[in-house]
Amino acid sequence: MQLGGCGVPTDPSVDARYTDRPMPEPGILDVLNEEQRAAAAHLTGPALVLAGAGSGKTRTVVHRIAHLMAEHEVYPQQILAVTFTNKAAGELRERVETLVGPTARDVWVSTFHSACLRILRSYGSAIQLDPGFAIYDDGDQLDLLKEVLGTVVGMQDANPRVLRAVIDRAKSNLWTPALLAQEGAKRYGHAVSGVDLEQIVEVYERYQARLERANAVDFNDILGRTVELFTLHPEILERVQDRAVFVHVDEYQDTNAAQYRLTHLLSEKYRNLMVVGDPDQGIYAFRGADIQNILDFQRDYEDAVTFRLESNYRSIPNVLKVANAVIEANTGRLPKELRPVKEDDAPVRIYRAADHRAEADFVARMVEQVLQERGGDLNQFAVLYRTNSQSRALEESLRRAGLEARIVGGVGFYERREVKDALSYARAALNPGDDVSWRRILNRPKRGVGKTSEEKLAGWAARQRQPFSEAVRRAGEIVGGTAAEKRIAEFAALMQDLSEAADVMPAGQFVAHLLDASGMVRALREENSFEAQGRIDNLGELASAVEEWESSEGGTIQAFLDEAALMASVDDRAVAAANAGDVPDDAVTLMTLHNAKGLEFPVVFLVGLEEGLLPHRSSTGSLQEIEEERRLLYVGVTRAQDALYLVHCESRMTFGRTEPARPSRFLEDVPRDFLQEIDAFGSELDRSVRTPSRPKVSWPAARSAAAGDAPKAGGGYRGGEKVRHPKYGVGTVVGVSGEGAKMELTVVFDGAGAKRLLAKFANLQDA
DNA sequence: TCCATAGTTCTTTTT
DNA sequence: GAACTATGGA
Numbered sequence: 035m036q037l038g039g040c041g042v043p044t045d046p047s048v049d050a051r052y053t054d055r056p057m058p059e060p061g062i063l064d065v066l067n068e069e070q071r072a073a074a075a076h077l078t079g080p081a082l083v084l085a086g087a088g089s090g091k092t093r094t095v096v097h098r099i100a101h102l103m104a105e106h107e108v109y110p111q112q113i114l115a116v117t118f119t120n121k122a123a124g125e126l127r128e129r130v131e132t133l134v135g136p137t138a139r140d141v142w143v144s145t146f147h148s149a150c151l152r153i154l155r156s157y158g159s160a161i162q163l164d165p166g167f168a169i170y171d172d173g174d175q176l177d178l179l180k181e182v183l184g185t186v187v188g189m190q191d192a193n194p195r196v197l198r199a200v201i202d203r204a205k206s207n208l209w210t211p212a213l214l215a216q217e218g219a220k221r222y223g224h225a226v227s228g229v230d231l232e233q234i235v236e237v238y239e240r241y242q243a244r245l246e247r248a249n250a251v252d253f254n255d256i257l258g259r260t261v262e263l264f265t266l267h268p269e270i271l272e273r274v275q276d277r278a279v280f281v282h283v284d285e286y287q288d289t290n291a292a293q294y295r296l297t298h299l300l301s302e303k304y305r306n307l308m309v310v311g312d313p314d315q316g317i318y319a320f321r322g323a324d325i326q327n328i329l330d331f332q333r334d335y336e337d338a339v340t341f342r343l344e345s346n347y348r349s350i351p352n353v354l355k356v357a358n359a360v361i362e363a364n365t366g367r368l369p370k371e372l373r374p375v376k377e378d379d380a381p382v383r384i385y386r387a388a389d390h391r392a393e394a395d396f397v398a399r400m401v402e403q404v405l406q407e408r409g410g411d412l413n414q415f416a417v418l419y420r421t422n423s424q425s426r427a428l429e430e431s432l433r434r435a436g437l438e439a440r441i442v443g444g445v446g447f448y449e450r451r452e453v454k455d456a457l458s459y460a461r462a463a464l465n466p467g468d469d470v471s472w473r474r475i476l477n478r479p480k481r482g483v484g485k486t487s488e489e490k491l492a493g494w495a496a497r498q499r500q501p502f503s504e505a506v507r508r509a510g511e512i513v514g515g516t517a518a519e520k521r522i523a524e525f526a527a528l529m530q531d532l533s534e535a536a537d538v539m540p541a542g543q544f545v546a547h548l549l550d551a552s553g554m555v556r557a558l559r560e561e562n563s564f565e566a567q568g569r570i571d572n573l574g575e576l577a578s579a580v581e582e583w584e585s586s587e588g589g590t591i592q593a594f595l596d597e598a599a600l601m602a603s604v605d606d607r608a609v610a611a612a613n614a615g616d617v618p619d620d621a622v623t624l625m626t627l628h629n630a631k632g633l634e635f636p637v638v639f640l641v642g643l644e645e646g647l648l649p650h651r652s653s654t655g656s657l658q659e660i661e662e663e664r665r666l667l668y669v670g671v672t673r674a675q676d677a678l679y680l681v682h683c684e685s686r687m688t689f690g691r692t693e694p695a696r697p698s699r700f701l702e703d704v705p706r707d708f709l710q711e712i713d714a715f716g717s718e719l720d721r722s723v724r725t726p727s728r729p730k731v732s733w734p735a736a737r738s739a740a741a742g743d744a745p746k747a748g749g750g751y752r753g754g755e756k757v758r759h760p761k762y763g764v765g766t767v768v769g770v771s772g773e774g775a776k777m778e779l780t781v782v783f784d785g786a787g788a789k790r791l792l793a794k795f796a797n798l799q800d801a
Numbered sequence: 802t803c804c805a806t807a808g809t810t811c812t813t814t815t816t
Numbered sequence: 817g818a819a820c821t822a823t824g825g826a
Contacts, residue, residue, distance in 0.1 A: 119816080420813070650814080
């Protein structure tokens with residue numbers, strides 16, 4: 035699908051043709067409910083769709099698009115739909131295609147980033163971007179920033195991550211360095227995150243200059259430079275506008291200033307803008323998203339029509355009760371209550387685990403149990419957590435139980451060192467200005483060019499204002515007479531060969547050649563280790579992914595690099611082939627709460643519901659931050675269709691240190707009788723036992739009252755406690771139920787696994 | 802220039 | 817507990 039040259043009528047006179055039709059139309063919209071149908075039948079002008087979780091938002095957009103095409107003669111080439119992830123885009127396109135057939139392929143469905151990247155590849159030369167410009171990801175940004183920091187007085191020891199965060203934030207607000215100086219001073223004073231504002235501005239300026247000199251853009255530039263392009267070249271904007279007569283923006287609550295501006299620019303010619311979202315699911319303020327964008331839509335577009343979708347088709351009533359209770363605690367929200375359509379119900383369960391291991395074992399055990407009880411496959415399960423680092427224990431427990439796990443996100447395939455190196459070769463071959471890539475591969479694999487030589491080259495490049503690759507080419511003049519000189523010359527010859535190869539070889543062949551000629555694979559083979567073999571396998575998978583990409587999509591290596599750069603998770607569409615080897619088609623899904631947005635699963639586990647994790651310790655500084663964390667929990671809860679397990683630990687390991695953990699404050703917002711407490715085996719615990727004479731005490735307080743000071747004699751056991759059994763040895767108490775003579779303990783023994791014991795007879799000692 | 806070792810920082814969250 | 821980085825000896 036090419037921009038511009040695809041037979042788009044220059045003036046489709048939409049306003050005249052598509053207004054004043056009687057409503058509702060027969061046909062396509064019949065399957066929708068009343069709320070959905072009203073929104074989907076909307077024709078022209080701005081519209082806001084406030085869509086609660088699970089209310090059929092995508093369905094509504096899909097039918098609206100189909101309706102426009104099938105019954106109002108709108109060309110697919112006039113429709114643009116912007117989604118948040120590549121995955122959502124693929125799904126949307128597929129569903130429209132199911133409804134209206136293959137012409138749906140001409141509907142432009144894309145993320146903001148992919149759409150803008152395509153525009154920049156087509157028209158970027160108008161703002162001094164060479165067609166082969168590189169995309170710098172987080173790691174590249176950091177590398178470049180480290181270099182820049184070295185050149186600014188007093189910034190040598192500054193943390194590049196902090197600077198990156200500030201610059202990213204400025205860019206997502208569309209602030210140039212000058213604007214950052216101005217606006218930053220207004221909002222933050224003279225220092226941001228403890229760094230002097232003037233110095234930050236200086237770093238930002240130099241960083242940006244270096245990016246532009248390298249013919250590169252970072253992620254935020256993909257949006258920001260597109261805005262720049264549109265502003266400086268209205269004729270280009272207009273061509274794109276004609277490709278976007280009807281604009282849809284999904285997850286509008288997560289748009290930042292740059293995306294807001296783009297939305298406005300794209301839709302201002304025809305004003306057929308439909309934005310869809312849910313302010314309660316805004317979870318990206320940390321990267322500049324502003325919920326105010328959706329809250330102010332009616333103010334921005336006074337003639338806007340608002341539609342509300344509040345019937346929830348996804349979740350059982352108890353899940354929605356919990357969800358509503360959680361989100362009601364937020365202030366300043368539009369009142370909204372999810373109404374269940376489903377009638378079947380089951381309790382939402384809560385489990386208190388001893389530590390992250392017990393938590394993970396519990397999840398594995400429940401998965402097995404549910405499989406036994408109701409059958410089905412592993413794809414029905416999802417485990418959601420706040421931080422990626424929580425995935426390891428979960429993965430281990432599941433694997434130990436023989437259950438496949440699929441981790442979405444995390445350290446992606448394209449961020450693995452060897453893969454990144456290989457891609458850097460490709461980038462360097464395509465773009466002699468890409469200093470970060472050139473420097474990365476200079477001595478990788480090791481070819482005897484050390485830090486000293488590298489710095490001499492870099493110093494020369496900086497003084498001469500030349501790209502690093504030029505320094506490599508002229509190494510003789512710079513490091514003449516040293517041992518490294520010859521090695522660098524060989525490297526220069528290699529790169530000369532590769533850049534010629536990039537022009538003449540098809541993508542797959544080029545990557546295969548690069549892997550061979552660079553010596554990467556050879557060096558790994560010589561290492562002869564288990565780990566090196568894994569890396570070789572990854573490189574092999576990369577080669578097949580490119581091959582596959584080339585034969586199925588007919589893509590160039592440049593297009594492959596673009597796709598890889600914008601790919602959030604490895605199982606996103608085309609390049610997923612890269613990981614085809616180890617992604618099973620039946621597996622429990624593990625991912626962060628952020629990644630889970632927009633998805634649904636029959637059985638959901640929310641783990642790590644503790645203070646410090648959710649809300650995360652670094653997001654407790656302001657009410658806004660805490661409320662965003664609460665929305666994150668809300669997003670998690672509303673992913674569940676039929677069963678929901680909430681899990682928190684009594685102690686958790688952070689930075690390799692085990693520390694006591696308190697249940698999340700958000701659990702206090704959920705009335706206790708909305709939750710059924712269970713033990714490590716899923717058996718229901720008797721509530722009256724756990725809250726003696728204090729029925730109104732909310733969750734966390736009740737916990738300490740019940741377990742905290744109980745005497746040891748008489749069986750005052752509590753979860754997390756280490757005990758010794760005469761036969762089974764040392765173990766950890768993971769569950770307590772009943773009282774007195776009937777008190778039962780669930781103990782996970784280090785050697786013998788989990789056992790259920792009557793406390794009275796177990797003959798346990800402290801361990 | 803490279804390698805082993807000790808020390809340090811690190812975890813939010815993602816296009 | 818891992819991944820990265822500084823250091824000193826070969």
